[in-house]
Amino acid sequence: MRSTPYPVDLDRYFARIGYAGSRSPDLMTLGRIVARHAASIPFEAIDVLLGRPIELSPAAIDAKLIDRRRGGYCFEQNSMLQRVLCALGYRVEPLMARVLWMRKPDAPPPAWSHMALRVFVEGVGYLADVGFGSCVPTAPLLFDRTTPQPTPHEPFRLSRTFEGYLLEAQLGRDWLPVYEVSPMICGEEAYRTANIVTSTHPQSLFRQNLLVALTTEEARKVLFGNRLTIRNRNGTVTRQDLDAPTIQHALTGVFGLAFQDDWRRIITRIGSGAETTIAIP
Template identity: 30%
Template structure:
């Protein structure tokens, strides 16, 4: 990513180019990203192609002001951070189900940023940390989204716990964005993918979170959750109001066949 593209990306999230690639700037960029660029599966339910090359990601997130799922969001954010001078690596991760079992590797994409300390960076796991997490920190880390704990796991992996509940397990080995092409295709196209179970779009706000899931608008403000059922003719306007983009039609999707899977990416 060249600096001109990086500047357009920064404008998209309301940030300026940092003076130096340091921890303070990383924290600010991470917060702005999760509060601006939504976690969403709308391309999947609308039948739009999902591509992980940089041009496609920039077109979707920067020009069209859309969001995406983990492979898109963290893939794009990694390219931005690298353009700004950060040492960033792509990590494959498995997601914990409610029963404690793990999905296959590459079910999620997270990032590692090396500064004076190592940081686990993740703008693509839905309702997750607003700020980067210190990787080599043995205690709970408090965040606007809750309490996070990063623990050593077998084989040099790390487990991420959110409010005491295991979220995912990340491998230490650096990966390429092309390594995630097949799992991204599966999540976008397989009848067994939970991303095909229905439309969802969500982002953090300064006071909580806003989500559209199907015809439901869910807003959490300072811990108070409200849910509103939208009429069909209100849905597109709600996407534009809360997420800043226009859709060609109301996104709908039939439930997939097979068993449900835990939320990933």
């Protein structure tokens, strides 16, 4: 997350996401990489639930997400994508956003705590984000277009606000706010501080709940607490409450994570009903 990001091993990264296409820094390549990343590297913050620090050094991120085939949350996923895109020749600017997804309309404004990217293709800026979890955009989105923009999943739209741009997703007939993103380039120190707060504050979502998400070509798959929700592209939705053994099966079979023994105390607690869950659209 430096102004000149550390390089990444592109061959290892592309093998991780199952991408074998063009490496030209154009819009088609960008879209395919975003879609393959979202379908291959789960959003998860299991280490936060275990009380472990989230290390944002490039070496730590690559070892976790590529070598150990783990997932991560926004600071890990999007900082790695930033380095990948820079290595391919894109101009990339790191941005900060505040999450509005599933917040009550009358709730106070949240903190700026989400990392996103502005990627330029032939001088035109696009929003790229592979680290938002349950409603991650699966295609680059034009910043200066207010009309709905299609993706392989839901349509999204960006509209100007006093402080930046409001990202919304269309679910059925409703447009739901996802986050507000600032157009100002964000520095490394701001990300470091936001990461510490997000991973350690007692009220952080990730300190209180198990959240794992993966968006494949066929469906969005979300595990929140013990509730597994699968929303297919055709609009059908299935929800299932899981016990500890089926949570473990979902982590490995649905999300492709290599199960670790120290996760058992988390899934035992959640699978026993000791944790509450909320419905995710």
